[in-house]
Amino acid sequence: MPVYTVHAPTAYAADFRSTDRFVFVRDGFHFWAMVLGPLWLIWKRLWLALLGWLVLFLALEVAVVQLGGGAEALSGVDIIMAVLMGLEASTLQRWTLSRRNWRQLDVVVADDEESAERRFFDRFTAAKRWPGYDPLSVDRGGPPPTRDIPPQRFSQPPPLPQGGIIGLFPEPGGSR
Numbered sequence: 001m002p003v004y005t006v007h008a009p010t011a012y013a014a015d016f017r018s019t020d021r022f023v024f025v026r027d028g029f030h031f032w033a034m035v036l037g038p039l040w041l042i043w044k045r046l047w048l049a050l051l052g053w054l055v056l057f058l059a060l061e062v063a064v065v066q067l068g069g070g071a072e073a074l075s076g077v078d079i080i081m082a083v084l085m086g087l088e089a090s091t092l093q094r095w096t097l098s099r100r101n102w103r104q105l106d107v108v109v110a111d112d113e114e115s116a117e118r119r120f121f122d123r124f125t126a127a128k129r130w131p132g133y134d135p136l137s138v139d140r141g142g143p144p145p146t147r148d149i150p151p152q153r154f155s156q157p158p159p160l161p162q163g164g165i166i167g168l169f170p171e172p173g174g175s176r
Contacts, residue, residue: 034086
């Protein structure tokens, strides 16, 4: 099942009126990015990624020619670059969004983008209803929220063992 990440501009991250600006990025292999790499980057408006792709592509082509590679080697480099573009297309898209100060709001697993939108907005609107909702509590790269919120099981730390020591030695100074 595909996994989607949900992104929103920082200023509009928790606003109901701007949900049309939210972007859903599918994780996984992108066939059209592999087949039409530069055109896919232009279509998605990933300008810096396009520039990096062109520089890397030209540098590899020149290196293969300088090292005496033939047509087979050039074709091999082209195929490798195309497969890498297909594999990393969603990463480039998320990287561009984070450079533009967009926040990752959620991760949704769904069959298609429409189902992902439905699941996300069901959770998004339900989260707005409880009083402890904080739109900044989940941020990409940050630790999970550990505040004392009743519906979250991870709010309470796990209980310590009887002796208060965690590890292989049950008593301080005990035999090994």
